[in-house]
Amino acid sequence: MELPNIYKIWDYRVLMAVPLALILISLYFIPQIPKGIDFKGGILITLQTNSSVDEEAIRSSLSGIGVKDVVLSSYTHPFGTTVEIEIEQNQFLAEAEKSRIPFSDRYDEVIDLEYQKTTMELEIEQNSSLASKYEARLKDVNAQLAQKREEMNAHALTILSNCGQVLGRQIDIQPGSTKELQDQVDKVYLEATETYNRRILGALSGSVQFSSYSFANVMPSLSEYFISKVFQIFVISTVLVVIVVFAVFRTFVPSLAVLSGAFADVLIAMGAMGLFGIPLTLSSFAALLMLVGFSLDTDMLLTMRVIKRREGTAKERAYEAMKTGITMSSATILSFSVLFALALITHISTYYQIAAVAICGLFGDIIATWFFNAVIVLWYAEKREKKP
Amino acid sequence: MSEKERTQVLADRRIQTLIVLVVLSLLLAYTMGIKFGIEFEGGTRIPITLEKRVSQETMSEIVNIVKTRVSKFGLTQVVVRGVGETQIYVEVPKSDSSLVSEIERIVKKEGNYEGVVDGRLAVDGRDIIPGSIRPEGVQVSGSRVTWSIGFAINHEAAKKFSDVVFGKANYPVYMFLDRPEDSFVLISSERLRGNKSISDSDALDMARAAGVRDSDAIYILLLDNWEQEKAAIPNYNFTNNSKAIVSEDTPESVLNDLKAFNFTIVKKTPAEMTPEYNLAGERRFVEKWPAIGLLSAPVLSPGLTKGTAGQFYSINGPATGATQSEQILNAEKEMRDLKSILSGGALPVRVILGSSTTIPAPLGAEFLRYSIIGLACALFAVVILVVARYRHPKLILPIMLISLAELTILICIMGSVGTIDLSAIAGIMAAIGTSVDAQIIVTDELTKKGSQEGTRRKLEKAFSIITTNALVAICAVVPLLFSGLIETIGFATTLTLGYALGVFITRPAYGVIAGRILEGDEAK
Numbered sequence: 035m036e037l038p039n040i041y042k043i044w045d046y047r048v049l050m051a052v053p054l055a056l057i058l059i060s061l062y063f064i065p066q067i068p069k070g071i072d073f074k075g076g077i078l079i080t081l082q083t084n085s086s087v088d089e090e091a092i093r094s095s096l097s098g099i100g101v102k103d104v105v106l107s108s109y110t111h112p113f114g115t116t117v118e119i120e121i122e123q124n125q126f127l128a129e130a131e132k133s134r135i136p137f138s139d140r141y142d143e144v145i146d147l148e149y150q151k152t153t154m155e156l157e158i159e160q161n162s163s164l165a166s167k168y169e170a171r172l173k174d175v176n177a178q179l180a181q182k183r184e185e186m187n188a189h190a191l192t193i194l195s196n197c198g199q200v201l202g203r204q205i206d207i208q209p210g211s212t213k214e215l216q217d218q219v220d221k222v223y224l225e226a227t228e229t230y231n232r233r234i235l236g237a238l239s240g241s242v243q244f245s246s247y248s249f250a251n252v253m254p255s256l257s258e259y260f261i262s263k264v265f266q267i268f269v270i271s272t273v274l275v276v277i278v279v280f281a282v283f284r285t286f287v288p289s290l291a292v293l294s295g296a297f298a299d300v301l302i303a304m305g306a307m308g309l310f311g312i313p314l315t316l317s318s319f320a321a322l323l324m325l326v327g328f329s330l331d332t333d334m335l336l337t338m339r340v341i342k343r344r345e346g347t348a349k350e351r352a353y354e355a356m357k358t359g360i361t362m363s364s365a366t367i368l369s370f371s372v373l374f375a376l377a378l379i380t381h382i383s384t385y386y387q388i389a390a391v392a393i394c395g396l397f398g399d400i401i402a403t404w405f406f407n408a409v410i411v412l413w414y415a416e417k418r419e420k421k422p
Numbered sequence: 423m424s425e426k427e428r429t430q431v432l433a434d435r436r437i438q439t440l441i442v443l444v445v446l447s448l449l450l451a452y453t454m455g456i457k458f459g460i461e462f463e464g465g466t467r468i469p470i471t472l473e474k475r476v477s478q479e480t481m482s483e484i485v486n487i488v489k490t491r492v493s494k495f496g497l498t499q500v501v502v503r504g505v506g507e508t509q510i511y512v513e514v515p516k517s518d519s520s521l522v523s524e525i526e527r528i529v530k531k532e533g534n535y536e537g538v539v540d541g542r543l544a545v546d547g548r549d550i551i552p553g554s555i556r557p558e559g560v561q562v563s564g565s566r567v568t569w570s571i572g573f574a575i576n577h578e579a580a581k582k583f584s585d586v587v588f589g590k591a592n593y594p595v596y597m598f599l600d601r602p603e604d605s606f607v608l609i610s611s612e613r614l615r616g617n618k619s620i621s622d623s624d625a626l627d628m629a630r631a632a633g634v635r636d637s638d639a640i641y642i643l644l645l646d647n648w649e650q651e652k653a654a655i656p657n658y659n660f661t662n663n664s665k666a667i668v669s670e671d672t673p674e675s676v677l678n679d680l681k682a683f684n685f686t687i688v689k690k691t692p693a694e695m696t697p698e699y700n701l702a703g704e705r706r707f708v709e710k711w712p713a714i715g716l717l718s719a720p721v722l723s724p725g726l727t728k729g730t731a732g733q734f735y736s737i738n739g740p741a742t743g744a745t746q747s748e749q750i751l752n753a754e755k756e757m758r759d760l761k762s763i764l765s766g767g768a769l770p771v772r773v774i775l776g777s778s779t780t781i782p783a784p785l786g787a788e789f790l791r792y793s794i795i796g797l798a799c800a801l802f803a804v805v806i807l808v809v810a811r812y813r814h815p816k817l818i819l820p821i822m823l824i825s826l827a828e829l830t831i832l833i834c835i836m837g838s839v840g841t842i843d844l845s846a847i848a849g850i851m852a853a854i855g856t857s858v859d860a861q862i863i864v865t866d867e868l869t870k871k872g873s874q875e876g877t878r879r880k881l882e883k884a885f886s887i888i889t890t891n892a893l894v895a896i897c898a899v900v901p902l903l904f905s906g907l908i909e910t911i912g913f914a915t916t917l918t919l920g921y922a923l924g925v926f927i928t929r930p931a932y933g934v935i936a937g938r939i940l941e942g943d944e945a946k
Contacts, residue, residue, distance in 0.1 A: 072909075082782065113784055138473045138772070145553035149574070152551070153734075216772075224774065248779040253471075259508065260907070267901040274897040282890050317845065320902055320910040324852055324917060327895025331859060334891055358866045361811050365862060366855035368807055369800040373851045376796035380789050382461075384844040388913070392852070 039353040046349075046409055053406035056398070057298055060305020067308045070315030070387075071120055071250075073264075075128070075257040079234065081117040081244035091241035096121065099237045109381045116381070117242065123253065124230055130196035130223060131253045133189040137219060140186035144212055147179040183212075190219050197226035227251075264319055271323055279330070287414045288341055292333040295407030299329035302398030303391055312391060317384045321391035328366060328396060332359040332403040340408075340415050348415040356404050367396045440931040444827050447834035456834070459843025459912075462790040464783025465515040468525055472508045473772040483758070484769055485510060491528050501841075503908065510773075511908065515783075529773060535766045538596040541634035544586040547766045549579030555764045557757035558736065560750055567746060569753035570738035571760050583735075594700070594707045594719040595737070596632055599763050601715045602688070605665035606641035606658070607633075608651075608672065608680075609695060614642070616696045624706070629697060632708040632716055640714055648676055655683060667713050669695040717763050793847045800851055801825055804858040812865050820935040825857050828920070828928045836916055846912030853920030856895070860888045860924050864933050868940045877937040888929055892921040 040049065071078055087108045096104055096119075105120040154168045154175070190207055198205035201222075208218050231249060238244070276293060283289045303325055312318060339355040340348055370392040377385035432438070460467055476484070481504040488510065489502045501513040512525055535547030554574035561568050575583060587593070607629075614625045626642060633640030641658060643651040666685040668677070669692050680687055694712040700719065709719045720737040741756060743749035762768070805825065809818050832853060836846055867884035868877065895917070902914035 080779070111785070111788065113782065113788075116785075135474050142553075149551065149553045152574075220772065220774075246780055246782070250779055251469075255508065256471075263905055263907060267905050270901040271898050274900070275894055278894050278897050282894075316907055316909045317848070317913070320845070320899075320913050323898050323902060324895075324913075326898040327891075327917075327921075328856075328859075330894045330898075331856075331891045334894070335863065335887055338887055338890070358862065361807075361866075362859040362862050365804045365807050365858045368803050369851055369855040369858070372796050372800040372803060373848065376792055380792050382789060382844060385848055388845075388848040388852075 039349065040356075040404075046412060049405045050409050053298055053302075053401050056302050056305070056401055060302050060308070063305040063308030064301070065308065067304060068311055068313045070313035070318070071252050071257075072260050072315045073257055075123050075252045075254050077121050077123060077234070077252070078250040079119045079121070079238070080248045080250075081119070081238065081242065082114055082246045083117060083242055083244045084114045085243050087115055087117055087242055092117075092119065092238065095237040095241040096234070099233055101234070101237075107381075111381075114245070117244070119238070121234075123251075124200065126196040126199040127226060127230060128254050130193045130226065131255060133192040134223070135255065137186060137189035137193060140182055140189060141212065141216055143182045144179065144186050147175055147182060148212065151175050151179060186212075186215075190215055193219050194222055197222045200226040200230050260316065264316070267319075267323075271326070275326060275330070282334075283337065283341075285341075288337045288411060291407050291410040291414070292330060292337055294410070295333040295402050296326050296329040298402040298406055299395055299399045300325055302402060303395035306394035306398065307391065310390065310394070312387060312394075315383075315387055318387040318391045321388040322395070324388075325392065325395035325399070328392075329399045329402065332362060332399060333407050335359055335362075336403060336408055337411050340411050341418075348412055348419060352408050352412055356408070359403060360400060363396050363400050367393055370396070434931075434934045436927070436930040436934050440824075440827055440927050443927060444830055447831045450838045451834035454838035456837030457841045458790065458837070459841050459846075460513050460515070460781055460786070461844050462786045462793075462842070463515055464781050464786035465513055466778050466780045468512040468514075468778045470510040470512060470529060471774045472510070473774065475508055476771055480771070481510075484771065487762070487769060488512065488529055492525060529769075533600040533766045533768075535764055536598045536601055536635070538598065538601075538635045539586050539590055539593055541631070541636070542586045543635050544583050544595065545575055545579060547764070549575045549583075550764060551576055554734075555761050557754075557761060558738075560741070560753040560757075562746070562750070565746070567741040567743070567749035567753050568738050569741055569757050570736055571757050571764075572734060572736045573764055574734045592703065592705060592721055594705065594709070594721055596708075596716055597718045597720070597760075597763055598635075598715045599717050599766070601635065602640065602665055602667065603638050604661065604663060605667055605688075605714075606643055606660075607667045607695075607713060608643045608645055608648075608676070609669065610645040613669070613692070613696055614644070616699060618699050618701065620699065620701070625697075625699075628699065628706060628708050629711075632697075632711060632719075633714060645672070645676070648679075652679055660685070667695075718760060720760070789844075797829070797847070797850060797854070800854050801829065804854065808858060808862055808865065811862075812869055814865075814869070814940065816939050817865065817936060820932060820939065821858070821861055824861070824928050824932045824935070825854065827931075828857055828923055829854070831923060831927075832916060832919055835919065836912070840915060841912065843912045845910050846916050849913040849916030849920070852913075852917055856917075856920060857924055857928065860891070860929050861932055861936075863887055864929060865936060868933075868936055877941055881933045881937060884933065885925075885929065889925050892925045896921050 040046070089106050089108070092106060093104055101121050103122045106117070108115055108117040110116075151172070154164075154172050158165050158168060187207060194205040194207065205222055207215065210218075235247065238247075275296070279292050280289045283292070300322055303322060306312070307314065307318065335358060336352065336355045340351045343351055345351070346354075370389045373385055374389035374393060376382075377389055470488070472484070485502050485504050489500070492500045492502065492512065499515050502510060503513075504510050512529070514525070533547075535550075536543060537545040551574045554572075556572050558570040558572050561570065611622045611625070614629060615622065616625070618625075626644075629642050630639075633642070660683070662684045664685050665688050666680045667688045667690060668680070670689050671692060672689075677687060690713040696711075697708045697713075697716075698710040700707055700709040703721070707719060708716065710716060720739045737760065739756070741749040741753035743752045801822070805818060805821050808821055809815055829850065832850055833842065836842055836850075840846070864881065864884045867880045870880070899914050899917050902910050903918060905911075
């Protein structure tokens with residue numbers, strides 16, 4: 035089967051319409067990309083059971099304890115059935131958790147200030163002449179101590195009152211030393227978390243008989259960490275890639291063409307994620323980064339062949355490159371399709387996300403490279419050819 | 423290929439490098455074993471969340487402490503790794519709920535610190551004012567490097583402390599973490615001497631001195647005279663709760679004897695059973711004996727207090743090391759260790775144990791089986807595609823062999839140095855894709871009709887494209903590698919390794935083989 039040389043058929047600039055349309059469609063779908071638990075936070079409960087699974091029963095029993103947002107999936111394998119239940123984080127526990135690190139920071143500061151205060155007071159006790167020397171500093175430390183302690187107590191109260199909501203009782207700060215406060219906060223938080231987990235398990239055991247279970251709890255601090263990390267990685271990646279591309283091509287237009295081709299590809303892949311409901315998780319994010327590499331593969335092939343070679347006309351070189359490029363993309367699509375099939379059999383979400391993003395991205399790459407990037411490069415090359 | 427061509431190919435340096443690399447990686451995998459993630463091996467993962475963000479350094483410190491503690495309890499196949507700045511995963515290959523609570527206990531435990539001077543309890547961990555334990559810094563004067571750490575004890579304990587240490591200048595403070603009570607040590611004289619040239623009676627005296635704390639003494643029984651010691655056991659005040667601290671290499675017959683007495687047997691490694699002595703000063707004493715929880719015995723210098731009513735104390739000592747920089751490093755480590763001991767062995771940061779994830783082993787094995795089949799299918803499928811496209815069936819073998827070689831090297835290196843987990847498998851699958859892509863570029867270049875260039879020139883062109891591609895692709899993925907995101911590190915590593923391998927080894931090798939085949943074909 036011989037592909038026609040699309041670049042010779044019409045005014046090739048018309049080809050641009052396809053990728054531009056795809057990009058617009060993608061932009062529409064991108065906001066609909068579901069956030070995976072890594073970025074959304076939440077609790078993922080995995081159950082192994084040997085009996086049948088009644089999804090409705092599970093949902094209603096969870097709704098009975100106030101959990102409305104439930105994503106359920108179950109699949110059978112030779113050793114029984116695995117049920118995955120994803121629910122949102124308990125709002126009170128989430129609020130409490132947000133205050134834990136600030137509480138811990140203030141706690142350290144208070145302990146330090148208390149130590150400084152005790153040291154000075156003891157020294158004054160021994161040697162009363164030091165009283166005047168330490169007066170100013172002592173006043174300062176006392177002031178800071180009062181303020182930090184107030185902040186620390188405020189955080190402690192947030193944690194205690196939110197945990198109290200979960201435990202169904204009012205909890206106040208118990209009078210005692212600072213260390214005792216930390217012990218109280220830790221104990222109450224742990225109690226609240228365990229109580230809530232038990233509550234969930236209790237609701238579930240009413241509707242399904244499971245032989246084993248596991249909890250994966252992504253608290254707000256963890257999901258925030260993932261989001262900021264991923265953003266950081268994205269920025270560094272982009273900067274590195276831009277630098278290397280410009281360093282290789284050393285001319286503005288081809289470099290821009292290559293980069294925009296890769297960018298368009300990622301956009302189309304994300305649009306596909308929105309359209310097909312592929313969740314954005316750490317794995318699918320990694321796959322998007324990988325796409326940049328794949329996309330640049332074909333973009334570079336095209337650009338180097340068209341611009342840096344001399345045999346034949348630019349259009350002919352572009353066409354030859356297209357044939358090679360599509361073979362490459364087909365091979366990669368094939369290998370990821372196998373991964374996708376593997377994902378369907380094993381229900382491993384990592385495989386599914388990476389394969390799905392890769393396949394959509396590779397199809398998008400075909401459009402982005404040969405309909406978008408190629409047009410820009412051809413235009414540039416033909417302009418150069420015309421120059422004496 | 424003809425016989426001659428084959429020998430020519432095998433003689434080529436690039437092919438030889440590839441073969442050597444494959445053999446080396448197989449050897450590596452054989453000696454170090456291939457590690458699989460718990461998704462394949464089955465097991466339990468316990469996430470530990472740290473209360474606050476810590477630096478990389480503190481993170482590795484914590485990981486090491488947890489590793490040491492967990493392995494001390496005989497849980498040898500445990501993997502402990504840091505995740506980002508606030509989490510640690512503890513992974514155990516068994517799926518056992520009692521194991522999980524065991525690990526919880528181990529990690530959360532705050533041991534009991536005791537400081538004993540001249541046989542009397544001088545200070546208890548609970549007496550130390552929280553926040554007062556401060557490393558006071560490393561001092562360099564001339565060729566001596568000393569470290570110093572200070573701590574404060576509360577008012578009530580201060581009185582007791584000053585009573586106990588009165589007149590005991592330059593005595594060692596035996597610092598115990600979880601000192602065993604109501605126990606004895608069964609040890610051979612040779613081990614008791616601890617590789618020092620001291621007499622048996624000296625060693626025995628020092629060991630006995632270290633074990634006394636008020637009315638509780640840790641008795642020393644010598645393995646060499648086991649029959650006599652055994653006969654004398656009724657003369658001690660041992661009970662059914664007494665513990666016998668023995669080495670792992672104690673003979674079975676002796677262990678049976680101990681069991682007959684109803685003692686609780688506590689096994690320690692030979693290293694832990696060997697005491698370390700400080701024979702330098704005028705006072706000679708046992709400085710360290712992990713078997714009884716004696717972790718350090720610095721010399722107390724009350725003269726160096728902060729000038730107050732005996733509530734502030736300072737412990738200092740010389741640093742060991744060959745060079746001054748080594749001494750400084752050791753000094754800092756010593757201060758950190760002591761700080762940890764004084765804090766009751768608590769981790770530098772408080773921790774919360776998350777709920778564990780369990781993968782049953784048979785399920786994991788199934789995942790692995792399917793994944794491997796998947797890899798094989800992918801490889802097979804893409805090779806067929808390439809051959810169909812370029813219609814040179816003779817290329818099947820080289821492409822397969824080269825890709826297989828690359829896969830082998832990748833799996834062996836990843837498995838022995840890293841872990842093969844889900845994201846690593848996905849990365850390997852991607853590497854198959856990129857590997858074949860590059861082979862396509864080479865084949866394409868070589869089969870181009872109407873070109874008068876020689877094979878070498880064609881290959882050069884192909885490689886320049888491949889190299890640039892690899893460079894850019896690696897740049898895109900490398901930030902993932904250094905991000906500390908465990909979930910995706912396997913993926914990023916295999917991708918990067920795959921690209922690098924391709925550029926330096928496998929592509930050139932393929933170029934050589936394919937070049938010869940196609941040249942040969944053209945010539946016919």
